[in-house]
Amino acid sequence: MPDLNVRQEILRHRGNAVRAAESAAETPHPEAVEPVRESLGERRVVVRAVNLGKVFASSFTARKKWAVRGLNLEVFEKEVFGFLGPNGAGKTTTIKLLLGLLRPTYGTIEIFGTGPANPASRAQVGFLPENPSFYDYLKLGEFLRLCAALSGLRKRRDVERRVAEALFVSGLIEHEDVQMRKFSKGMLQRAGLAQALINNPRLLILDEPMSGLDPVGRKEFRDSIVRARENGMTVFFSSHIIADVELLCDRVAIINNGQLEKAGPIGELVQEDVKSVEVVAKDVTENAVLQLEPFVEERRNVGDAVVLRLRDDRATTLVLGTLASHGARILSVTPHKETLESVFVRQVTRASLSHAAEGAEAPGGGGRTKRGL
């Protein structure tokens, strides 16, 4: 059953992914398109979660549901960290645990070396909740000033400077005096970004920041994340939209059923080498096809064009040369790589199958101390 849900989920988002890729292709933002893959070297750890577990127990039925179990997580300074998983995987629970909004059943968390039980751990953190809602009776400016005061800004001059900056970054300057009940979904999301940036945080935590936004809004939000990273912030964001994660993140963690399936730099998760090459050509003679037989895995005719799938990308040059010498017109050459999407689908479906096999009740892994059950 979960298997089926995941598949539907992925099918639904495949459309989104294609649209996002298209809109990204139109916008020449080298940073956004090509994730920087630096060596992690000796970078400081900003977020560390060790063997994190959270169980939600219903007080009436005594049924327990493990939202997160045995999660280990490290986020380094100045990286964009993508937290990828299907709906209900435990992304939001993990984020709430990091922020001290939920208390872990077991395990430890450190944000800049401080536990979430201490409010000071959030002094340099900005957070945008999923589908945020704010005080709708407040004007945006009033709300941002409230947030500035809650972040510990005392001097009026500091508050005004930060409010102006947040308004500028979120593109809401002209809406400062508008009551937030009149805001659209996209504007609310931007207001949420503004309040998250109000304390000029070193760590920005975004929960599904792009869900429910139109393509333009998503593009703007991606740019904001890139800008935050350029300003030296660490960005931790959760998403179930693979294209966004692939475009933006230095490192990715895939979570499913409350457990970490895989984590690492995108380059490590996704095998870079080309798996196959597709050549589309017109006016291909039979002679040429016969000559290329040993290199071609599959041959299809689409209209008056021929699609050749090659076994090995090293043969591409040879094949193209042969086709050209036989007077064929090359329409396209497409190398097929493994995508993050295929890694994600593989991980999630495999995990769901094994979970279904072992039964959903087992909390997994022995030797854990369980508190507060």
Next chain:
Amino acid sequence: MKVLAIARNTFREALRDKALYVLVVFSLVLVVSTRILSPLALGEGVKITKDVGLSSLSFFGILAIIVMGAGLVHKEIDRKTILVILSKPVARHEFILGKFLGMADALVTLVVLMLITLQAILLLSGKGPDLPVLKAGFLTFIELLVMTSIAVLFSSFSTTALSAVFTFAFYVVGHLSSDLLLFAARLPSSFARQVCQFMYYVIPDLELFNVRAVVVHGGDVPTDRLLAATAYGLLYTLGVLVLAAVVFSRKDFK
């Protein structure tokens, strides 16, 4: 500083809530109307004005607490605005204290407006200014603070509707709680006596704040009564707020 920011925001919410205006206007109309009706009162007009004025202070105050105070904390959880506040470097007890102070601020506004109106009417009748009425008003305000803390406590762990019911129940029982001691004295079993006495100390004794009977008939409020009731009210409020903070700081926000 953060506490004050939360308090200011709560006060602002109360101001932009139409309910508060309705309550203020209603109570003022009620007080003013006693003046208009005084010719029918056979010379007792001033007494009626004082009585109705002070009673409606208590009544509309508790109504404001039930309408706004009962949802004070739970509404923030319900609308998820709590996620934004508590993801800032704000401690849970600061939030509770801020909410309480904001509501108290709204009640100050209500009480001050009422007392000014009442004094103005008494002045117009040639009977003012009346200091005992101010003292009685002050004690009513302390009573409202006690009830606000109770509303905050219930609101921090139950829904708006439930905490409204609980708060009102406490208000009613609180006015009868001194009967518990009388009742206890007549009980045969010592266990039942102890239960009654325990209940008396848990439930606030709101009759301590009620000096209307004396004030309406022109008497003054003894200073020791005023001080004792104030000290009792503030200590009770503090205790309930500490409890609310403890409950709230253990809460998970799913």
